[in-house]
Every structure is written in structure tokens, then in C-alpha cells.
Amino acid sequence: GDSVTQMEGPVTLSEEAFLTINCTYTATGYPSLFWYVQYPGEGLQLLLKATKADDKGSNKGFEATYRKETTSFHLEKGSVQVSDSAVYFCALSFSPGGYNKLIFGAGTRLAVHP
Amino acid sequence: EPEVTQTPSHQVTQMGQEVILRCVPISNHLYFYWYRQILGQKVEFLVSFYNNEISEKSEIFDDQFSVERPDGSNFTLKIRSTKLEDSAMYFCASNRGAKAGYTFGSGTRLTVV
Numbered sequence: 001g002d003s004v005t006q007m008e009g010p011v012t013l014s015e016e017a018f019l020t021i022n023c024t025y026t027a028t029g030y031p032s033l034f035w036y037v038q039y040p041g042e043g044l045q046l047l048l049k050a051t052k053a054d055d056k057g058s059n060k061g062f063e064a065t066y067r068k069e070t071t072s073f074h075l076e077k078g079s080v081q082v083s084d085s086a087v088y089f090c091a092l093s094f095s096p097g098g099y100n101k102l103i104f105g106a107g108t109r110l111a112v113h114p
Numbered sequence: 115e116p117e118v119t120q121t122p123s124h125q126v127t128q129m130g131q132e133v134i135l136r137c138v139p140i141s142n143h144l145y146f147y148w149y150r151q152i153l154g155q156k157v158e159f160l161v162s163f164y165n166n167e168i169s170e171k172s173e174i175f176d177d178q179f180s181v182e183r184p185d186g187s188n189f190t191l192k193i194r195s196t197k198l199e200d201s202a203m204y205f206c207a208s209n210r211g212a213k214a215g216y217t218f219g220s221g222t223r224l225t226v227v
Contacts, residue, residue: 043205044218089157101170102216104157
């Protein structure tokens with residue numbers, strides 16, 4: 001079935017370090033891909049999305065490129081801040097707007113230290 | 115910015131009891147969802163709701179579960195007879211439809227004892 005696999009956490013970085021969180025997917029069709037972030041005590045917030053191959057989603061310095069050939073959607077940020085500490089979820093959906101169900105990865109906890 | 119509101123934030127209930135988790139989606143949204151996350155595990159889809167009926171449900175969403183939009187603003191998830199394994203964080207979400215992202219609530223942590 002359709003699934004999303006993320007690298008296991010926690011990921012611990014120093015402030016201003018480069019971040020990569022790997023995400024790969026298995027899907028029978030051509031899904032849209034998403035990154036959601038969950039800050040402590042809060043709900044899931046959409047961080048960025050891409051709806052077709054080679055699209056790059058970006059927001060708040062984060063970016064991810066939809067790679068159909070490697071079925072990947074890795075999250076990157078050039079210089080992390082302490083405020084980026086959160087859990088990051090990769091997800092897929094078969095609707096461009098995501099109004100069909102989302103299938104989530106297990107989440108990756110990021111801890112950024114000063 | 116509009117929010118999806120969930121209440122309560124934390125509920126403790128005894129096994130076998132009924133619980134109702136409440137959500138107020140964003141007012142102009144048309145699609146409503148419940149997801150759950152068992153501690154340390156993935157966020158899992160439970161059910162989607164559109165035009166006053168269930169549009170899709172997962173195998174998790176068995177006869178113990180039901181959803182309702184009783185008054186045009188609230189969206190509820192009822193678990194009729196809770197089990198220990200129902201302990202999880204339950205997230206409500208809504209969106210307007212195609213090309214619109216989800217807005218999630220902050221979740222209700224349900225603990226069944």
C-alpha cells in the first residue's frame with residue numbers, strides 16, 4: 001500500500017547547522033507531497049508542499065523538491081535556529097489540495113541547541 | 115488567522131465508557147477529518163466527512179466510532195465503549211477542498227484507564 005518513510009530521530013543540531021530530514025514514499029499514483037511541523041503543545045501546521053514532479057516547495061527557509069525518480073521529498077534548511085525545534089512529518093495525498101486523506105510518516109524530532 | 119478548535123485538550127476516561135471529542139472547524143471549510151496518533155507512532159487517518167456524510171473511513175474506524183456535525187459548526191468524534199488501545203492524541207482537521215491545505219487543531223489527548 002501507499003506509505004511514507006522518514007529518517008528516525010531525534011536529530012540534534014547546533015544553531016546555524018545545515019538540516020536534512022530524509023523522506024521517501026511508495027505510492028501507486030502521482031501523489032502530492034507535504035511537510036507538516038508540530039511545535040510542542042500545538043497541532044500540525046503545513047510547512048510546505050509540492051504537487052508534481054520537480055516542484056520545489058519552500059517556506060520559512062525550509063525547502064523540499066519532489067523527486068519522482070527517487071520517490072523522495074527530503075526537507076532541507078541551510079541554517080537552523082533554536083525555534084525550529086519541533087517534530088516534522090512528511091505526508092502524501094492523492095489530491096493536489098490534499099483534500100483526500102493524508103498518509104503520514106512516523107515523524108522526525110529535531111532539537112536545535114544554541 | 116482562523117483556527118480549528120478542539121476540546122477538551124486532555125480527557126481521561128475509564129475503559130468501557132463513551133467519550134465525545136469536539137471540534138470546531140474553520141467556518142468556510144467544507145471537508146472535515148479526524149486523525150489519531152498513538153504515542154510514539156504515526157499519525158493515522160480515521161475518517162473524512164463531507165456534505166454531512168462520511169466520504170471515507172479507515173479500517174481503524176469500526177462500529178465503535180461515529181462522527182457527527184450536529185449544528186453546522188461543531189464536528190464530533192464519538193467512541194462508544196473505549197478500550198485501552200484507544201489512548202492516543204486525536205486531531206481534527208478541515209479544509210475547503212481542492213488546492214487548499216489542511217488546518218489541524220491542537221489535538222485532544224485521550225487516556226483510557
